[in-house]
Amino acid sequence: MKMSVTIKDVAKKANVAPSTVSRVIHNSPAISEKTKRKVRRVLKEMGYHMNENARNLVTKSTKAIGIVMKSSAKESLYNPFFPEVIRGIGDFCNKEGFSLSLTTGETEDAIFEDVVKMVQGRRVDGMIVLYSKKDDRVVPYLLKQGFPFVLIGKPSTNMSGITFIDNDNVQAAMEVTEFVIDLGHERIAFLGGSPEFEVISDRLMGFQQAVEQAGLAVPREYIKLIPLNRNDGIKAIDDLLELKETPTAFLVTDLLLAVLLLGVLAERNVKVPQQVSVVCFNHSEFIEFLSTPLTTVDIHTYQLGYEAAKCVFDLISNPEMMEKNIRIPTRIIKRESHFAVKKEIKRKM
Amino acid sequence: MKMSVTIKDVAKKANVAPSTVSRVIHNSPAISEKTKRKVRRVLKEMGYHMNENARNLVTKSTKAIGIVMKSSAKESLYNPFFPEVIRGIGDFCNKEGFSLSLTTGETEDAIFEDVVKMVQGRRVDGMIVLYSKKDDRVVPYLLKQGFPFVLIGKPSTNMSGITFIDNDNVQAAMEVTEFVIDLGHERIAFLGGSPEFEVISDRLMGFQQAVEQAGLAVPREYIKLIPLNRNDGIKAIDDLLELKETPTAFLVTDLLLAVLLLGVLAERNVKVPQQVSVVCFNHSEFIEFLSTPLTTVDIHTYQLGYEAAKCVFDLISNPEMMEKNIRIPTRIIKRESHFAVKKEIKRKM
DNA sequence: GTGAAAGCGCTAACAG
DNA sequence: CTGTTAGCGCTTTCAC
Numbered sequence: 206m207k208m209s210v211t212i213k214d215v216a217k218k219a220n221v222a223p224s225t226v227s228r229v230i231h232n233s234p235a236i237s238e239k240t241k242r243k244v245r246r247v248l249k250e251m252g253y254h255m256n257e258n259a260r261n262l263v264t265k266s267t268k269a270i271g272i273v274m275k276s277s278a279k280e281s282l283y284n285p286f287f288p289e290v291i292r293g294i295g296d297f298c299n300k301e302g303f304s305l306s307l308t309t310g311e312t313e314d315a316i317f318e319d320v321v322k323m324v325q326g327r328r329v330d331g332m333i334v335l336y337s338k339k340d341d342r343v344v345p346y347l348l349k350q351g352f353p354f355v356l357i358g359k360p361s362t363n364m365s366g367i368t369f370i371d372n373d374n375v376q377a378a379m380e381v382t383e384f385v386i387d388l389g390h391e392r393i394a395f396l397g398g399s400p401e402f403e404v405i406s407d408r409l410m411g412f413q414q415a416v417e418q419a420g421l422a423v424p425r426e427y428i429k430l431i432p433l434n435r436n437d438g439i440k441a442i443d444d445l446l447e448l449k450e451t452p453t454a455f456l457v458t459d460l461l462l463a464v465l466l467l468g469v470l471a472e473r474n475v476k477v478p479q480q481v482s483v484v485c486f487n488h489s490e491f492i493e494f495l496s497t498p499l500t501t502v503d504i505h506t507y508q509l510g511y512e513a514a515k516c517v518f519d520l521i522s523n524p525e526m527m528e529k530n531i532r533i534p535t536r537i538i539k540r541e542s543h544f545a546v547k548k549e550i551k552r553k554m
Numbered sequence: 555m556k557m558s559v560t561i562k563d564v565a566k567k568a569n570v571a572p573s574t575v576s577r578v579i580h581n582s583p584a585i586s587e588k589t590k591r592k593v594r595r596v597l598k599e600m601g602y603h604m605n606e607n608a609r610n611l612v613t614k615s616t617k618a619i620g621i622v623m624k625s626s627a628k629e630s631l632y633n634p635f636f637p638e639v640i641r642g643i644g645d646f647c648n649k650e651g652f653s654l655s656l657t658t659g660e661t662e663d664a665i666f667e668d669v670v671k672m673v674q675g676r677r678v679d680g681m682i683v684l685y686s687k688k689d690d691r692v693v694p695y696l697l698k699q700g701f702p703f704v705l706i707g708k709p710s711t712n713m714s715g716i717t718f719i720d721n722d723n724v725q726a727a728m729e730v731t732e733f734v735i736d737l738g739h740e741r742i743a744f745l746g747g748s749p750e751f752e753v754i755s756d757r758l759m760g761f762q763q764a765v766e767q768a769g770l771a772v773p774r775e776y777i778k779l780i781p782l783n784r785n786d787g788i789k790a791i792d793d794l795l796e797l798k799e800t801p802t803a804f805l806v807t808d809l810l811l812a813v814l815l816l817g818v819l820a821e822r823n824v825k826v827p828q829q830v831s832v833v834c835f836n837h838s839e840f841i842e843f844l845s846t847p848l849t850t851v852d853i854h855t856y857q858l859g860y861e862a863a864k865c866v867f868d869l870i871s872n873p874e875m876m877e878k879n880i881r882i883p884t885r886i887i888k889r890e891s892h893f894a895v896k897k898e899i900k901r902k903m
Numbered sequence: 904g905t906g907a908a909a910g911c912g913c914t915a916a917c918a919g
Numbered sequence: 920c921t922g923t924t925a926g927c928g929c930t931t932t933c934a935c
Contacts, residue, residue, distance in 0.1 A: 209674065211912055222922045227914060235920060254674030258610040259912035263927045267607070269655075269677075287637055295658035304668070304677065306618075307654040309644035319653070325558065325603030328618075328653065435842040461843050468845025471820060493784040494810050496817025560928055571906045576930060586904060608928035612911045 210251045219247040230255065261327065270298060270517055271306040271329040273320055273343055284461070285489040286506050287335075290357065293510025294333060301518055303330075317342050324352050331517035333357060333510075338401065353520035355513050359403045368520060368528045370513045372504045374404055377535035378411025381484055381502050382456060384537055386419045390454040390482060394427040394445050396466065397458035405430065408458050408486065427452055438465040446473060454482040454543070460489055460501075467497050482543035498540035505533045559600045568596040579604070610676065619647060619866055620655045620678040622669055622692055634809070634838040635855050636684075639706065642859025643682060650867055652679075666691050673701050680866035682706060682859075687750070702869035704862050708752045717869060717877045719862045721853045723753055726884035727760025730833055730851050731805060733886055735768045739803040739831060743776040743794050745815065746807035754779065757807050757835065776801055787814040795822060803831040803892070809838055809850075816846050831892035847889035854882045 212230075216223040221244060228236050229244040236244075247253075261267045272294065274287070291305075298305055306329055308319035320343050323329050331353040334343060339361060347354045348366060356369040385393055393416065400406040409428065416423050426448055429441040442465065445452055457463040463485035470477055477483050477497050485492075488503035512531050520526055561579075565572040570593060577585050578593040585593075596602075610616045621643065623636070640654075647654055655678055657668035669692050672678050680702035683692060688710060696703045697715060705718040734742055742765065749755040758777070765772050775797055778790040791814065794801055806812040812834035819826055826832050826846050834841075837852035861880055869875055 209676075212914095213912075223912090224914075224923080225921060228921085231914090237920060240920080254670070256611070256912050257671075257675035257677055258607045258616070259927090260914075261607040261927095262605070262611055262912080262929090263914045265927080291656070295656065296660065299658040299660070299664060299668075303658075304671070305656040305658055307640070307644065307656060309648040309652075309654055311645065311648070315648060319648075321603065322606075322653070326606035327558075328606055438843070461840070465843045465845070468843070472845050491810070494787070494814045494817070496814070496821050561930095562928075572928090573907080573930075574905060577905085580930090584904060589904075605928055608911090609930075610911095611913085611928080612930050614911080 209256070210253045211256070212253070215244065215247050215251055215253050218251065219244045265327070266521075267328060267330050268302060269304045269306055269329045270294075270514065270521075271308065271320070271323040271332045273308050273316065273332055273334045284459075284487075285491055286487065289489070289506040290335065290510035290513075293507040293512075294514040295510075296507075297511050297514035297518070303514075303518070313342070317346070320346065324350060331355075331521045333513045333517055336402070336404075351524075353517055353524060355516040355520065357509055357513050359407070366528050368516050368530070370509055370516060370531045370533065372509070372535050373532050374407035375411040375414070377486075377502055377504070378408040378456070379415040380411075380535070381486075381537055382412045382415035383419070385454050385456065385482060385484060385543065386415065386421065388454075388482065388543055391421055392427070392450060392452045393421075393423065393454045393456060394429065394452035395423075395456050395458075396429045396431075396441060396445075396462055398430070398433050398462070400430050405458055412456055433459060433461055435465065438462055439469060442466055442469045446475070452481065454484070457483065457485040458487075460485055460487050460491065463499060464495065467495065467499070478541055478543050484537075484543055488538050492540075500540045500543045501538045503536045503538050505535070508533050558605070559602045560605070561602070564593065564596050564600055564602050567600065568593050614676070615870075616677060616679050617651060618653045618655055618678045619643075619863065619870075620657065620669070620672040620681045622657050622665065622681055622683040633836075634840055635836065638838070638855040639684065639859035639862075642856040642861075643863040644859075645856075646860050646863035646867070652863075652867070662691070666695070669695065673699060680704075680870045682862045682866055685751070700873075702866055702873060704865040704869065706858055706862050708756075715877050717865050717879070719858055719865065719880045719882065721858070721884050722881050723756035724760040724763070726835075726851055726853070727757040727805070728764040729760075729884070730835075730886055731761045731764035732768070734803045734805065734831060734833060734892065735764065735770065737803075737831065737892060740770055741776070741799060741801045742770075742772065742803045742805060743778065743801035744772075744805050744807075745778045745780075745790060745794075745811055747779070747782050747811070749779050754807055761805055782808060782810055784814065787811055788818060791815055791818045795824070801830065803833070806832065806834040807836075809834055809836055809840065812848060813844065816844065816848070827890055827892050833886075833892055837887050841889075849889045849892045850887045852885045852887050854884065857882050 212223045212226045216226045221240065225236065225240065226244055229241050272291065295305060306323060308316050310316035310319045332347060334354060334356045336358050344356060344360060356367055358369065359371050360367040360369055395409060395412050397405050397409060400409060429445065431437040431441050455466060457466060463483060466483060467477060470481065475481055484500045486502045488501035492499045492501060512533060561572045561575045565575045570589065574585065574589065575593055578590050644654060655672060657665050659665035659668045681696060683703060683705045685707050693705060693709060705716055707718065708720050709716040709718055744758060744761050746754050746758060749758060778794065780786040780790050804815060806815060812832060815832060816826060819830065824830055833849045835851045837850035841848045841850060861882060
């Protein structure tokens with residue numbers, strides 16, 4: 206590794222003081238054009254590049270933000286959410302010349318340690334927390350430290366002072382449920398991940414509200430909240446299909462489960478959308494590759510990330526800023542996995 | 555943001571010199587147990603945490619490694635490769651107390667700038683480059699700087715001195731092709747992404763070698779190299795299915811294409827594995843969610859990342875180390891999407 | 904065993 | 920306009 210040129214080296218060669226070089230680098234208006242030109246030439250000649258650690262040390266800022274991946278990479282592995290949200294964050298950061306640091310821990314404790322190291326170690330100026338869970342220690346810690354951060358997701362109800370970016374999942378679920386009801390469905394099943402995650406419980410709530418408002422009764426067996434894996438998924442789906450009155454529509458909170466559902470339905474020879482409707486949360490371009498054109502709810506993951514980055518940025522620039530709550534709107538992307546229930550079909554099922 | 559406790563503060567409170575505190579932190583054997591205990595108590599009491607920038611400045615090391623995502627997050631969006639390889643890298647880093655930095659640029663130039671900033675800015679001690687393409691500037695730059703880095707993938711043929719981690723894709727493709735041939739297949743199609751990527755062209759090569767060795771002829775129409783999107787995919791698959799002699803087996807280089815293929819086959823009422831076999835590269839747990847139990851080639855993405863991290867780590871510890879080339883073995887995961895061709899079927903098709 | 908002092912590369916008053 | 924100076928918080932000789 207080559208030894209690197211410092212501001213001093215440049216100063217010497219250009220016959221100016223180090224501070225002058227520093228000023229030129231920051232394009233201070235106090236420096237004459239002549240000197241600037243001269244110094245810039247030397248800067249280039251010598252291939253100078255700033256040592257960020259030194260700058261960080263004195264300015265107490267790093268131009269870097271950290272991403273806390275609460276849900277370990279493993280969990281979110283199949284979930285396009287993770288790369289997509291990072292892309293959003295990354296785009297904004299790139300625009301502002303910020304760099305990105307990731308937590309690497311897999312366990313709750315390891316992640317917490319990562320966060321402490323980033324924060325106390327002054328490695329980042331702000332943090333973005335992905336997915337907060339109930340018993341989380343990270344958010345309270347950040348809050349206590351007064352460290353600039355934003356949450357993608359929803360904070361626990363008893364916490365204030367948190368800026369967070371989120372979809373209105375209750376609302377989104379209501380809308381999509383109403384959409385399904387408007388198609389004429391009366392027997393709608395809800396298939397989702399663990400309600401331990403706010404996302405899921407919110408969506409369930411929206412679903413239930415819409416259903417109630419429509420004066421429909423949803424039997425308890427229509428609501429399946431399960432861990433995201435093949436066996437539990439298949440079991441849940443089979444349970445639904447073996448009911449006396451099977452659902453005519455499925456609202457699914459996760460693409461993975463939707464993929465599984467479509468597969469199982471195909472095997473059981475149940476036609477989508479001719480016999481049942483399927484609508485799924487978290488649109489991703491991935492669905493293009495499924496043969497059934499799935500109707501989805503787009504939660505704008507990229508925007509979620511982008512806005513979050515923007516918020517931390519603002520928070521870093523002005524720490525006194527009031528907390529705020531940005532809702533990224535959702536949108537139903539209609540494809541052909543839903544159908545308007547026709548009377549005959551309704552009677553038949 | 556609370557002002558943070560420095561080594562000086564601790565020193566004062568503990569009635570020792572700053573250097574002593576530093577030694578205690580690093581558990582220097584030169585310090586008496588008594589002093590250590592005392593200092594450690596104060597350290598804890600005051601909630602001391604190291605300012606990494608200061609340490610980095612003097613030690614000229616950062617305990618951080620950078621990840622260059624050549625293939626932008628957008629491209630790899632649906633590809634579990636990205637999160638999985640990062641998980642591997644992350645796990646190793648976590649074990650060694652390293653942190654992770656990501657490039658955020660989307661364009662070639664922006665990425666290059668990110669790399670320069672990381673390297674010259676002394677933000678990282680080493681780099682891992684994911685996916686190198688032909689005309690890449692990053693690798694030559696790193697090489698010229700003598701900066702510790704490893705490549706996940708294969709370097710351009712005319713470059714030496716590069717440590718890289720890779721699968722033997724030619725070999726893997728040969729093996730899996732032989733596996734398919736051994737099942738009795740004689741008409742095998744190759745469905746893959748752009749041969750601009752070494753991965754793809756290597757796999758194609760392996761495929762062709764195996765086929766030739768078996769004395770089978772593969773008509774040109776059996777080889778489909780296409781961009782990864784729905785329309786081109788469907789078109790290619792339909793082309794194959796409309797041939798006079800349709801393939802009895804498909805070797806697919808990408809999970810996405812395999813998903814699409816399964817979908818199209820289902821629509822065309824072609825049964826897998828009863829009528830055709832499908833085998834796919836890049837195993838991922840995602841396939842658990844497909845109704846057809848896909849037979850896959852596991853390239854051990856996690857290991858790829860883990861080993862890469864280990865290599866940069868070694869390289870950082872000992873920069874004089876010879877370059878090396880680690881091949882992560884691949885493995886066929888047999889499921890039920892393949893079948894042994896029985897004579898009747900063969901005749902019928 | 905421990906302390907004093909120098910310095911990593913940079914910025915930011917304060918002079919002039 | 921530019922130079923001088925004093926640190927940022929830490930590590931690391933070199934003394935004692």
